[in-house]
Amino acid sequence: MGVTASQPIYAVEDIPGKGRGLIATKDIAKGTRIISEKPIVSISQSGGNIEQLQLSMHQQVNSLREADKQEFLSMMNICPYNNSTEEWFGIVRTNALPMGPDLDAGGVFLHACRINHACDNNATNFWNENINQLTIHAIRDIRKGEEITISYLSSLRNRQARQEELLKNFKFTCSCRLCSLPPDQSRDRDAKLDRIHEIDGIIEQGGIEALVSAPRRMLGYVDEQIQLWSDMSPNEVGLGRAYPDAFQIAIANGDFARARIFAEKVVDLYLTTLGKDSPDVAQYKELFRDPTTHNYYGISMKWKTTVEDIPIEFDSQIFEGWLWKRRKPVTEGQLADFRDRETFPSFGGLPDQSGCESDYFDCGDIATRRPMHHWCFLAEVQDVFGFSPLHVVVKDVNGVVLPLLVHTSCPGEQISPSKIQKGYTLAILYAVRRISLFRKPFIHLEKPKMVKVGSSRREMSPSLTKTCRSFLYHLTDCKL
């Protein structure tokens, strides 16, 4: 992978209905670098107003070697013009590919700009900052005689959105394999692409905050995106966006093990699409070696793991389940697992009252939100100070001792004093943590029935009382 072709492996030819284009003159293996090229003309968005950009372009074109100038002038122009400056500007506008450190510049490349668009492109373009050149890599095996194509789109959307973007920006109607699918197949694909796009929006909107407040949900979204891509056809560029998201979710929560695996996947993908001399490959190789060097590391340590936590003997389905933290299907009557900190969170792991998205509720609105799964705060009672509201000192599942108030909205249904004693186990279903600056941490409950107390005197109750046991069955059996 990342191989550079030693001789040209393509020829520029006339392509019916598209002007000119690039045709493979040999079989090209996936990952091959087809082109590596410097621009002959470039303009940057930060290079001033339109007159200044036109002047710069004029000077660059006029200083080209005659052969290059003729080649530039033979390039396609989809913009109307009244004079040579406007004509040349139109050529740049039609052909420029993104380049520069922040991709805020556009460059005209003699070879790469002859490549036509396809929504199911077999090659991809990237600006490589290390070698200061634009690269084109094969993202699929390309057969001799096949046209080499890239994507002109900002992202792969549904057919209508793609057609609109291409017509608006490049003045053509795409008739690639994807755009020519029969309506039913196209509808099915479009629904998947719409969902991928929707998830992109959710992840972008959620920002760093959601990576920490709802990491499991966010990881689930990326998992869904990757499954959608695999259902269609593997899309190196789409996956190249999804895996870095998964990496960030893992490392923002201290999950070294998963972060390392995601970093490795990014390296594999980038080797194919960008090549081994790309700065992005170097960056993710370093993150694979030590994920903790990422600046998100340590924002939360909720999922703290080490490299030893990477499972080695699982079959691939179990491994994928572990990697994406997929919820295991529960069978009726199955007891909840005490070691599962999502089902039995510590006090610090409970959802808080803030309106933000969390892994626990279906939406951020306190009035209407519903639990997305079952969870239970378990704690051993260390001391009892009062009953209205319940005021106790407890030790949570992490062994943290803390004073705790349990408020309920129904004063008539307070927990009976006789039910709570030192050494008993307190179990609160769907507990929500509240912390205020001047008060003790507390848990507010809408329904006192959500509190159960067991008389186990053992540390953290593998032998809960019958009440608690049925309560735990309840955790896995009841429908939300």
Ligand SMILES: C[S@@+](CC[C@H](N)C(=O)[O-])C[C@H]1O[C@@H](n2cnc3c(N)ncnc32)[C@H](O)[C@@H]1O
């Ligand atoms: C950067 S140029 C590509 C090279 C160009 N075909 C040439 O002859 O120099 C972009 C223009 O090529 C044409 N083009 C690219 N992909 C196409 C496609 N799939 N179908 C039809 N025209 C296409 C459009 O006119 C578009 O504005």
